[in-house]
Amino acid sequence: xxxxxxxxxxxxxxxxxxxxxxxxxxxxxxxxxxxxxxxxxxxxxxxxxxxxxxxxxxxxxxxxxxxxxxxxxxxxxxxxxxxxxxxxxxxxxxxxxxxxxxxxxxxxxxxxxxxxxxxxxxxxxxxxxxxxxxxxxxxxxxxxxxxxxxxxxxxxxxxxxxxxxxxxxxxxxxxxxxx
Numbered sequence: 001x002x003x004x005x006x007x008x009x010x011x012x013x014x015x016x017x018x019x020x021x022x023x024x025x026x027x028x029x030x031x032x033x034x035x036x037x038x039x040x041x042x043x044x045x046x047x048x049x050x051x052x053x054x055x056x057x058x059x060x061x062x063x064x065x066x067x068x069x070x071x072x073x074x075x076x077x078x079x080x081x082x083x084x085x086x087x088x089x090x091x092x093x094x095x096x097x098x099x100x101x102x103x104x105x106x107x108x109x110x111x112x113x114x115x116x117x118x119x120x121x122x123x124x125x126x127x128x129x130x131x132x133x134x135x136x137x138x139x140x141x142x143x144x145x146x147x148x149x150x151x152x153x154x155x156x157x158x159x160x161x162x163x164x165x166x167x168x169x170x171x172x173x174x175x176x177x178x179x
Contacts, residue, residue: 016087025177027093029100030063035170043170050161058114060160066107074100090175097173108161108168116160118147124163125154 035043053059078096085091116124122143127133162168 016089025089025093025175027097027100027173027175029097029104029171029173031167031170032172032174035172037164037166043167047167047170050167057120060111060114062107062111062161063104065111066104069107070100070103093175094173097175101171101173105168105171108171111161112159114160116158118153119143121153121156121158122147122151124156125152128156129154 031044031047033042033044037043037046047063049057050060051063052061074096077099078092081092081095082089085095119140123135123140126139126143126146127135133139157163
């Protein structure tokens with residue numbers, strides 16, 4: 001006959017975990033409502049436009065792509081973090097938040113398609129040349145004319161999702177709710 005020892009300790013840990021779970025805490029990872037561009041534009045809105053596209057820009061599903069690749073591994077990561085934190089729910093969820101945040105940032109960094117239009121790249125170059133430049137319909141027309149004329153884009157980066165870096169720097173997480 002086999003006997004197990006330490007059952008009381010396990011019961012205490014399971015009870016403590018159940019209490020934490022019953023508090024209804026929520027781990028949120030992404031672009032939180034406080035993240036704004038210098039002009040006041042909500043970063044979450046721009047992130048949405050990048051993810052799903054607009055009338056003039058194709059979708060670049062960096063967020064959905066990250067979820068599809070990574071979410072099946074999160075259960076095992078939670079289990080490993082629970083063990084590593086001596087079953088401390090908040091510490092585990094904060095570790096998970098940091099890890100998922102890093103995965104989302106990496107997905108932004110790795111996203112390279114679809115490519116930016118030559119006009120968008122020209123607009124970046126014009127903005128680097130004149131940081132106070134406000135992008136209006138007229139300015140877009142000027143960028144298009146410069147592209148048609150074969151003008152330089154002032155060495156502007158051609159990678160999608162990284163214009164100012166604000167979106168990438170705005171990825172965050174929080175653990176909210178509960179008592």
